[in-house]
Amino acid sequence: MLDATLPNRPLPTAPGVGYKPQHFNDLRADPGPVKWLEIHAENYMGDGGRPHAQMRVLRDEFAISVHGVGLSIGGQGTLDADHLAGLKTLIDWLQPSSFSEHLAWSTHGAEFMDDLLPLPYTDETLTYVADHIDQVQDVLGRQMLLENPSSYLAFDTSTWSETDFLTELVRRTGCGLLLDVNNVFISATNLDYTPKGYLDAYPLSAVGEIHVGGHAEDSDEYGAPLLIDSHGTITAPPVWDLLDHALAKIGPAPILVEWDNNVPDWPTLRSEATRAAQALDVLVAN
Template sequence: MFDRSNILPPAPGVGYKPQHHTAILNDPAPVAWLEIHAENYMGDGGRPHALLRALSERFPISVHGVGLSIGGEAPLDRDHLARLRHLNDWLHPASFSEHLAWSTHDGAFLNDLLPLPYTNATLARVCTHIDQVQEALDRPMLLENPSSYLAFAESTWAEPDFLHEITRRTGCGLLLDINNVFVSATNLDFSPQDYIAHYPLHAVGEIHLAGHDTQEDEHGAPLLIDSHGREVADPVWRLLDLTLARSGPLPLLIEWDTDVPDWPTLATEATRAADALTRLATPANHGVPA
């Protein structure tokens, strides 16, 4: 069973961007930890590695992978796994995470994280791949729920149940992306509150928060895009409050990967995450929000 007690602090973190390096060192509050994308640091070294080493002396680091294609039909790339192992060995991060998605086909890497049908065959394949990752890295990993824009007719599992079964079979933890839940719920017309009510929160080691863009589909219905390019929307903050009331305090990451703002803007979003944890600690907030 996944043990979340020895990973990241239950406090705000942000996705690290080099343009914020000096500001983070000078005045990081309220940020207590940082996340990096693994594939940006899988080379041999140089200035990026030197800056990251310096940061790791002051902050817990979360390594977030985007290129393993955990859900892909092909075997995992052994060279990619070896580079991940090297990164984890010298950085000693607090956690490592990847996505419940696929991004490779016939040897080609697709620049997207694509959804999966939730079937017994997919479940077996994903669990096999997670076992391989955890063995190769010699550490438990966290698996992130996707943002979805379509559903598969052949799916026989609800997503929370699918993720719960993955944790049971592999012992991995989960990375709960609250924005992804809200995006998927809007696009696929289900209740995000019901999703959270059925989600295996005991296995969550980290929560992500991000911004999304709103478009319309061909029928004029709202279509949300997980863009990571703006502030977190108010309904996502409310869904976070509901989640924390059920789960207790957890590490909260602000993701902002496109149209990256200045440090004060990003720190303001982190302050909102800190406020959510503060609200959780007040006696009036011990119940579950409606």
């Protein structure tokens, strides 16, 4: 287990947004309530250019969170050493406030699937996921946060609930958690359980960051509701309600608005961040 220390500049208990280069000038001129930015690690693991130049400016004005999408923490094979080395290089020069990855897998042998795929919650899975987390934390020299997935199916072979699985990973590795309440709502709807019941069983004391975001609505072949984690629209009202429920239990926390597809203009994204700020204001007022 990593004896992790906090970064020099922790994420503020305020809204953040996923950074998009087209917002660079507007973000700096009129950030509104936004105090921190999230970037996807894989977009900044090159040798430099405009992405690095923009980050050198923005890291002086905002706290930065790095969110990985390619480590395949839940994959059965060994972690990609080159990918992990590139991630360490990025973390070392950027010195972000937070690093996170997904409880999912995206590789099979030498093949990379352009998706974050689910995994069964078994003793075997628990062992290799914990080993992968230990490896990442040892290489990076810092704690990582692990994000709960959006699920569209459940495995008959699972012997752990998702919340118990995450609790045990925290205990074994010392990792923190990224609570995505949009993913909670999606999974609860798709798999027919109560989202607030999920949160009541979740290891909330380990949460270092919260995500909200939009989802697409569809239906399956039987006509039952099917939600897709699209990150391409405004956050739905029941997800904001779920955020309020989580904050009431956790207390003030960094809240990120995710919007990765059909990216809107800056005022629209800033208005979503303002809604997150209102959730924090209500919590403090109460």
